Amino acid sequence: MNAPAYNFAYLDEQTKRMIRRAILKAIAIPGYQVPFASREMPMPYGWGTGGVQVTAAILGPQDVLKVIDQGSDDTTNAISIRKFFAKTAGVATTTATDEATVIQTRHRIPETSLHANQVLVYQVPIPEPLRFLEPRETETRRMHALAEYGLMHVKLYEDIARFGHIATAYAYPVKVNARYVMDPSPTPKFDNPKMDNCPALQLFGAGREKRIYAIPPYTQVVSLDFEDHPFEPYRFNAPCALCAAENSYLDEIVTDDKGGRMFVCSDTDYCEGRQAAGHHGSLSAAPYKEKAQEASNG
Amino acid sequence: MYVAVKGGERAIENAHRLLAHKRRGDQGITEISLDQISEQLGLAVDRVMSEGSLYDRELAALAIKQARGDLIEAIFLVRAFRATLPRFGTSEPVDTGAMRVQRRVSATFKDIPGGQILGPTFDYTHRLLDPSLAEGFVPEAPATTEASTAPTPRVTDILGRDGLIESSPEAEEGASVGDLTREPLNFPADRDLRLQNLARGDEGFLLAMGYSTQRGYGRNHPFVGEIRFGEVEVEFAAEDVGFAVPLGAIELTECQMVNQFKGSATEAPCFTRGYGLAFGQSERKTMSMALVDRALRARELGEEALAPAQDEEFVMSHSDNVQATGFVEHLKLPHYVDFQSELGLLRKLRKEFAEANTPDAMKEAAE
Amino acid sequence: MTTIAELPPGFADKVLSAQSTFRSVMDAMARPGSVQRIVPMAGAPGMMMRGTAAIALTLFDHDTPLWLDARMAESLDVTKWLKFHTGAPVVQDSSIASFALIRDGALLPPLDHFALGTSEYPDRSTTVIIQVDSLNSGRSFELRGPGIDGVATLQASIKPFDLFERLRFNEALFPRGIDVVLVADDAVVAIPRTTRVVSKGS
Numbered sequence: 001m002n003a004p005a006y007n008f009a010y011l012d013e014q015t016k017r018m019i020r021r022a023i024l025k026a027i028a029i030p031g032y033q034v035p036f037a038s039r040e041m042p043m044p045y046g047w048g049t050g051g052v053q054v055t056a057a058i059l060g061p062q063d064v065l066k067v068i069d070q071g072s073d074d075t076t077n078a079i080s081i082r083k084f085f086a087k088t089a090g091v092a093t094t095t096a097t098d099e100a101t102v103i104q105t106r107h108r109i110p111e112t113s114l115h116a117n118q119v120l121v122y123q124v125p126i127p128e129p130l131r132f133l134e135p136r137e138t139e140t141r142r143m144h145a146l147a148e149y150g151l152m153h154v155k156l157y158e159d160i161a162r163f164g165h166i167a168t169a170y171a172y173p174v175k176v177n178a179r180y181v182m183d184p185s186p187t188p189k190f191d192n193p194k195m196d197n198c199p200a201l202q203l204f205g206a207g208r209e210k211r212i213y214a215i216p217p218y219t220q221v222v223s224l225d226f227e228d229h230p231f232e233p234y235r236f237n238a239p240c241a242l243c244a245a246e247n248s249y250l251d252e253i254v255t256d257d258k259g260g261r262m263f264v265c266s267d268t269d270y271c272e273g274r275q276a277a278g279h280h281g282s283l284s285a286a287p288y289k290e291k292a293q294e295a296s297n298g
Numbered sequence: 299m300y301v302a303v304k305g306g307e308r309a310i311e312n313a314h315r316l317l318a319h320k321r322r323g324d325q326g327i328t329e330i331s332l333d334q335i336s337e338q339l340g341l342a343v344d345r346v347m348s349e350g351s352l353y354d355r356e357l358a359a360l361a362i363k364q365a366r367g368d369l370i371e372a373i374f375l376v377r378a379f380r381a382t383l384p385r386f387g388t389s390e391p392v393d394t395g396a397m398r399v400q401r402r403v404s405a406t407f408k409d410i411p412g413g414q415i416l417g418p419t420f421d422y423t424h425r426l427l428d429p430s431l432a433e434g435f436v437p438e439a440p441a442t443t444e445a446s447t448a449p450t451p452r453v454t455d456i457l458g459r460d461g462l463i464e465s466s467p468e469a470e471e472g473a474s475v476g477d478l479t480r481e482p483l484n485f486p487a488d489r490d491l492r493l494q495n496l497a498r499g500d501e502g503f504l505l506a507m508g509y510s511t512q513r514g515y516g517r518n519h520p521f522v523g524e525i526r527f528g529e530v531e532v533e534f535a536a537e538d539v540g541f542a543v544p545l546g547a548i549e550l551t552e553c554q555m556v557n558q559f560k561g562s563a564t565e566a567p568c569f570t571r572g573y574g575l576a577f578g579q580s581e582r583k584t585m586s587m588a589l590v591d592r593a594l595r596a597r598e599l600g601e602e603a604l605a606p607a608q609d610e611e612f613v614m615s616h617s618d619n620v621q622a623t624g625f626v627e628h629l630k631l632p633h634y635v636d637f638q639s640e641l642g643l644l645r646k647l648r649k650e651f652a653e654a655n656t657p658d659a660m661k662e663a664a665e
Numbered sequence: 666m667t668t669i670a671e672l673p674p675g676f677a678d679k680v681l682s683a684q685s686t687f688r689s690v691m692d693a694m695a696r697p698g699s700v701q702r703i704v705p706m707a708g709a710p711g712m713m714m715r716g717t718a719a720i721a722l723t724l725f726d727h728d729t730p731l732w733l734d735a736r737m738a739e740s741l742d743v744t745k746w747l748k749f750h751t752g753a754p755v756v757q758d759s760s761i762a763s764f765a766l767i768r769d770g771a772l773l774p775p776l777d778h779f780a781l782g783t784s785e786y787p788d789r790s791t792t793v794i795i796q797v798d799s800l801n802s803g804r805s806f807e808l809r810g811p812g813i814d815g816v817a818t819l820q821a822s823i824k825p826f827d828l829f830e831r832l833r834f835n836e837a838l839f840p841r842g843i844d845v846v847l848v849a850d851d852a853v854v855a856i857p858r859t860t861r862v863v864s865k866g867s
Contacts, residue, residue, distance in 0.1 A: 017726050
């Protein structure tokens with residue numbers, strides 16, 4: 001039997017060269033979706049294969065990798081991807097945003113500001129921001145070529161007419177470097193301002209749809225809006241119940257079946273860091289520890 | 299008191315251990331062997347090789363075992379293995395005309411040179427569950443005869459000799475064949491890429507698309523010119539050796555569909571072609587593929603393309619079951635961050651709606 | 666006549682050297698004007714600089730048509746080394762090249778002779794790699810654009826002298842355009858099509 005033997009970071013060198021060339025063009029044309037010959041990965045399409053291929057193409061032994069899903073290092077898919085690279089590339093991993101050189105993410109941008117020695121790799125399901133308005137690739141490609149984005153503005157304006165607001169809460173479209181309209185991946189619009197003028201390089205990988213795109217560091221990223229209806233980032237009414245953070249994105253936790261709710265940071269590293277630094281929320285009496293670890297220690 | 303959910307790593311490990319246990323089933327029952335899968339579930343192996351794009355019975359059997367019989371999962375395992383294999387080059391085109399035929403039927407002629415050969419087929423079996431197969435069944439030895447040495451030319455070649463069917467479009471000498479696993483797909487796509495996409499495509503999807511053309515959504519008047527199943531030689535032209543080196547034989551099923559004719563004031567009318575090819579024995583797949591191939595040629599043949607099966611972007615973007623299953627199933631991954639965003643927006647809109655729809659009288663009364 | 670055994674070697678560790686070189690080029694492209702170092706060293710044939718050789722080993726293969734300037738093309742050492750280590754097909758027609766290697770800036774053809782991409786596929790453009798005298802001394806240039814926090818300053822000794830004036834055609838072409846990688850020994854600077862360069866004189 002042909003026993004499988006895999007390369008450093010899983011991908012073969014020919015595949016890495018192809019992805020690397022696509023990444024360079026993506027950086028040179030901010031916000032433009034570069035087609036690439038995405039490979040079948042040993043995890044399903046839609047589960048981060050694009051992000052994984054980008055990470056595999058850039059990762060080296062000196063890197064420190066952080067993987068988050070929904071802002072958390074401990075969601076199952078984040079763990080699965082982190083283990084994949086720990087196994088195939090032997091890289092150091094971390095949950096601390098500060099310490100990471102490469103951060104792969106699904107649906108969030110960390111709360112801690114990124115710095116210039118970092119690369120943020122997004123997993124993207126549908127890279128085409130116009131796809132829900134026009135299903136045909138041949139059409140949307142033409143629209144991007146002509147920078148013809150009227151359709152998107154019509155859609156946003158219809159929202160306003162119907163609801164009084166732009167009714168897009170996540171995957172909120174942005175314009176990059178005043179040229180390409182881009183899908184920021186299904187991050188909440190809360191995170192959109194973090195993309196603008198960010199010191200870190202942002203790379204986006206869509207495996208199933210076979211596209212790679214990028215935002216270079218210090219690049220203008222503007223959320224689409226109208227003069228009379230400016231972009232409003234999402235805000236929460238209450239601080240985090242664990243660390244009392246006032247400016248972080250919160251998960252709503254259903255605590256009972258009688259309408260009980262609490263709100264805690266979606267970025268677990270940020271929240272733990274704040275708690276360790278002595279910030280306490282209204283419900284933070286419980287020590288923030290791994291349940292399973294307690295069980296195995298006890 | 300709330301403690302954030304953690305311990306996912308252990309949960310994953312335990313889930314995989316449980317899966318391995320479930321896969322094995324009752325350990326009092328003999329473990330199934332790869333040979334058993336390959337020999338006794340041969341058509342499942344054929345499908346996994348076809349849609350997995352890798353001709354290796356043993357690996358396909360392993361994938362089926364590992365996937366607990368879930369063929370799409372097995373196809374995925376094979377594809378993921380195949381993706382990072384090194385490429386040494388491209389084989390020479392196989393000659394299906396020289397196939398060692400095990401089965402061959404034509405619906406267009408009563409008899410054909412080389413004869414109609416039924417071979418191993420479910421056709422004409424009565425679909426009655428057979429209790430004798432439940433255990434210990436020993437089949438009769440098959441009837442045998444001298445292997446025929448008569449050539450079995452392709453029916454489409456016979457039609458082609460008289461110009462009754464369009465000639466098969468030939469690529470320019472030395473032109474490279476597209477490979478959508480190595481180059482990203484752009485639309486419009488040429489027929490080489492379309493056929494590759496269909497050959498890897500999900501059998502069920504192609505069956506439904508092919509069926510839709512028969513029911514009037516892009517009808518193309520198909521006749522089965524010929525279906526043949528058997529062994530062909532694969533050769534590889536190694537640049538430094540200077541001649542083609544035989545790599546071995548593989549089993550293939552080929553379907554040549556003869557379809558409605560075209561013609562114009564300047565061009566004599568002739569039948570058109572639809573083509574299907576798959577690893578192993580897979581008639582449903584190759585027939586469906588041939589119907590869809592023909593439907594996708596609408597643009598090239600100057601026909602109106604209105605039906606789903608004629609829409610190349612639609613068909614090619616949705617035919618791949620590994621892509622489709624991944625994206626459908628990814629909906630079970632956590633989405634609570636985006637859901638929270640929607641939830642917040644919805645609550646805000648509902649609040650505004652309630653305020654706007656409170657009658658003025660009540661507002662005044664409340665004041 | 667050079668035999669294959671006599672060709673300068675490729676990377677000692679293909680996988681890790683390619684990764685490290687790529688990261689330098691990626692950082693250069695992401696931060697135009699910043700000087701990145703290429704650490705892993707391979708042999709370099711003839712007039713090819715060490716940095717150029719490492720980039721070739723990292724990014725070129727059978728799928729990347731390659732255009733060479735006359736000085737590079739006439740060197741058998743260079744063409745043999747490239748063919749053996751990368752397999753990239755050398756083409757005469759610069760308008761279909763994925764990469765171009767320029768040894769002598771005086772021989773740089775008009776930039777519109779390279780692939781500029783199309784409006785639909787602006788990525789299908791040539792990346793032009795130019796060997797230059799120095800990337801830490803010479804004339805000063807001010808750079809602005811994506812990847813740059815305000816203004817970046819580059820000191821470089823470059824031929825052709827008017828390279829950055831020529832590159833201004835990227836402004837009108839965008840999103841089509843030419844991306845340039847400058848190499849001086851093991852130093853690399855990238856000027857993607859979005860970068861606007863103003864000469865500050867010497």
